[in-house]
Amino acid sequence: MNKDAQNAWSGQVRLIGVDFTSAPRPRKPITVACGHLSGQCVFLESLETCVDWTAFEAVLARPGPWLGGFDFPFGLPREAVLDLGWPLEWAALVRHCVILGRERFRTILDEYRQTRPFGQRYAHRQTDRPAHSHSPLKLVNPPVGLMFFEGTPRLLEADVTVAGMHCADPARVAVEAYPGLLARSITLDSYKSDEKKKQTSVRHEARKRIAIALREGAHPLGLRLAGDSALIEQIIADASGDLLDATLALVQAGWSLQAGPPNFGLQDGFDPLEGWIAGLA
Missing domain, CATH: 3.30.420 (Nucleotidyltransferase; domain 5)
Structure with missing residues (x-):
C-alpha cells in the first residue's frame, strides 16, 4: 500500500x-x-x-x-464479455457500455440471451453462484443489468x-x-x-x-x-x-x-472484471 x-x-x-x-x-x-x-x-x-x-x-x-x-x-460475467467482444478491462468496459447507451445495451443483452442454451440463458459471475445473486445480465425482476449500467459509470x-x-x-x-x-x-x-x-x-x-x-x-x-x-x-x-x-x-x-486495505476482505484473486460481493467467503 x-x-x-x-x-x-x-x-x-x-x-x-x-x-x-x-x-x-x-x-x-x-x-x-x-x-x-x-x-x-x-x-x-x-x-x-x-x-x-x-x-x-x-x-x-x-x-x-x-x-x-x-x-x-x-462487473459483468467474463464469459459474456468475451462472447460479445467487449473490453476486458473494467474501466474500458464501463466506458464502452456508456457509449452503447441504455437502449442499445438492453437490446444487445436481450439478443445475447437468445443465443444461449435453454436453462442457461444468463451467464453468471463467479461470485453470483455462492451468493445466490442474480446475473448482472438480467434486465427485469430485478433489473440488475440496468443497475450495473447506471451505477458503475457514476463510480x-x-x-x-x-x-x-x-x-x-x-x-x-x-x-x-x-x-x-x-x-x-x-x-x-x-x-x-x-x-x-x-x-x-x-x-x-x-x-x-x-x-x-x-x-x-x-x-x-x-x-x-x-x-x-x-x-x-x-x-x-x-x-x-x-x-x-x-x-x-x-x-x-x-x-x-x-x-482493511488493500483488499477489504474480498476474496484473494477474484476476477477484477467481474467483481466480488463483500462478506462472501
Missing part, C-alpha cells in the same frame, strides 16, 4: 450503505445509510434518500475518507476507487454489497415488498428479527449495529425494506473496513 493510501485510512473513516435503483424518483429513491465503525460496532447515524441522480452523485463526491457498500453489480466518473477493480481516489472506496446475502443468513422469510397488499405484519416481524440480529451481532459478519432507537424503529417500519437494505449494506461496508 502506498503512502497516500496509508494516510487516507489512518483516521476516522465514514461508512456508507446504499440501496440502489436504476431509476431514482420520489416514490422509489436511492436510500443511503451513514455511520462509522468503532471496535465491533457499526454505528448508524443517519438515513437519507436520493430522489434523482444529482443527489446520488453528490453522495459520491463527499470528501473522504469513506468506504461505501453499494447494492448493485460492479468511475466520481473518481472513486473500486476495491480490487479500479484505482482512483484512495480516500473514497466502494465495495459491492448484497443485502440479501446478509439478510438470508438471519432469516429465509420474506421481509419486504413494494406492493402495498404484500406489506404484511409477517414481513414486519421478519424485518424486526433481522434488526434484532444485527443489534446483537448474531450473523456471520459478527458486527453489532448500534444507533438511536428511533432510527432502528424507522428501518423496521419501512415496509419497502429499502432502509433496512441500506443498513445491511452499511454493515457489509463495516466488515470490509474492519478487514
